[in-house]
Amino acid sequence: MGTDHGTELKLLRPEEFDQWWNHLYRAFGGGPASDEERELDESLTEFDRTLAVWDGDAVVGTSGAYSLRMSVPGGALVPTAGVTMVSVSATHRRRGVLTSMMRRLLDDARAAGEPLAALFASEPAIYGRFGFGAATFQVNAEIDTSRVALEPPAGADGVRVRYAAPADVLAECEAVYAAQVPARPGMLARQPGWERSVLLDPESRRGGASPLQCVTAERDGRVTGYARFRTKSGWGPGGPEGTVSLADLAALDPVTAGALWRFLFGMDLMTTLSLRGRPVDEAWQHQVSDIRRCLLQPRDAGHIRLVDVGAALSARTYVTPVDVVFEVEDAFCPWNAGRWRLTGDAKGASCERTDHAADLALSVRELGAVYLGGVSLLSLAAAGRGRELRPGVLTEASVAFGSPVAPWVSHGF
Known part of the structure; x- marks a missing residue:
């Protein structure tokens, strides 16, 4: 399929993946990526839904879609085109490259019977003209746990929290995650292979922190929640100044959630709890002693487009x-x-x-x-x-x- 200025839009072939992926990373700033990240991205790529725009033998545009299922109000899981990996070379701006890719992606979603398309926008100003609206928001926080206390609901003392190797308890954690999906609109049912993404832990992602750690929470001998996180030690004139960076937390009930948050707030030698991309209405915000010292920062997250x-x-x-x-x-x-x-x-x-x-x-x-x-x-x-x-x-x-x-x-x- 031809586009303006002599470029050509085609489905990506597996043997072209490395060239395509290298262009994508350059377009997003050329940051370091591990072999583990590249291998996972390639394994999840749906080549019959992945596009490359070529100018001669050079890739100048990338995009694709994942076949997702998203929870909507009422709990139904709706087929959703997860638009992803969108980039246009800096040498090919304003030539219709992005428009041609979005045209193909949305036409394909319609043909596949997907009523919705969704994306995370690196630049939100771009996607409104293609019909995407900012539909979900999330909260980042930097909590001074040396000065902010958390009071969980009654019963949290009865929850057993224990360390476990993340891979060893993956099945139990995924069961907790799956049970939550219908209860909150926007959550994604984990497609086969995607469970590997939660364990991805290259050193380049750690920022000097520890490898990924995990605790599970148990009630009556059953895993009812988990938290995955990294820790980074630090010391100042007054003593320890370590940071806990939360990667993921899920719980089946408020008591379990409260026990997990209390654990994160109370870790020895840690004085900051760093959160990224959490739901805006999580209960911990009402359990802390001083919400101002949590430094909440909301931002847009999922952008939704009705295909049908x-x-x-x-x-x-x-x-x-x-x-x-x-x-x-x-x-x-x-x-x-x-x-x-x-x-x-x-x-x-x-x-x-x-x-x-x-x-x-x-x-x-x-x-x-x-x-x-x-x-x-x-x-x-x-x-x-x-x-x-x-x-x-x-x-x-x-x-x-x-x-x-x-x-x-x-x-x-």
């Missing part, structure tokens, strides 16, 4: 009964444009084409932003991104689209 408006809106449930007609604008995927009538409640939903008068007008980007329940239609309309055409419907729809649990895309791709 009808199928996507039919796949989730709604907090309160909803009956609304959307006038949808979608210039990049015109099959979505026009009027859609959504009817649904907490038990299920249907979204079909209609000739009825529209109640709300908005673009597919806004639908992507609100789809998982973490962004309010009212807020978007106040920003000028959406128009209420029937008085009162904006509030009704905003409530219906909400989620009692903040959406969170649980791992990168």
Whole structure:
């Protein structure tokens, strides 16, 4: 498939992977990557969904998609194109390379019957024009555990926390993770092979810290949670100044979660707990003695695009009964444009084409932003991104689209 300025878009062949991967890493700054990372990336690559743009014998653009399943409000796992590895050579900007790749990726997702596409945006300003909206957010924190205490729920003393080699308890930890997926919109069901990614531990990722460590939490002889982390020792004039960097934590119940957080807050010789990419509504934020000294820093995370408006809106449930007609604008995927009538409640939903008068007008980007329940239609309309055409419907729809649990895309791709 040709693109502008003589470049050619083709599916990547396995024997071309090294050249493709080297271009990708150069485009993202040329940071060091281990053989272990390269091997894992290659093993997870779906070559029938991975694209290369060539200028002669040089790769000038990369992209691809993973066949994922994402949890949506109501707990259904919806087929999702996980858009990934997107890069364009600095020598080929503004030549239509990215547009040609996004066109192919979204057309392929539609052909595969995937109602959703998702991505993590290295530069969020790029993807709005392709219909992606920022739908999930996450929190980073740097917690001064020498001055911040954590009080877990009653019963945490009965939870047994013990060290284990990460690989030795992988099956038990993956069972905990899998049980959580339907409960929080945005979480990804772990596809075969992806369990290896949680154990990836090249020295280049450690920043001088220890190899990956793991503790499991047990109640009544059963693993009900885990935490994976690294530690980095440090000493100052006043004594120890070590740092715990959390890689992952999951728990089946609040008591187990509280016991794990207490463990992380109380490790000897450690005075900082560093968190990256955690859900915005985790309970530990209400268990700490001083939230200001946790230095919370929110940021956008998963960006969602509705590939098939009808199928996507039919796949989730709604907090309160909803009956609304959307006038949808979608210039990049015109099959979505026009009027859609959504009817649904907490038990299920249907979204079909209609000739009825529209109640709300908005673009597919806004639908992507609100789809998982973490962004309010009212807020978007106040920003000028959406128009209420029937008085009162904006509030009704905003409530219906909400989620009692903040959406969170649980791992990168």
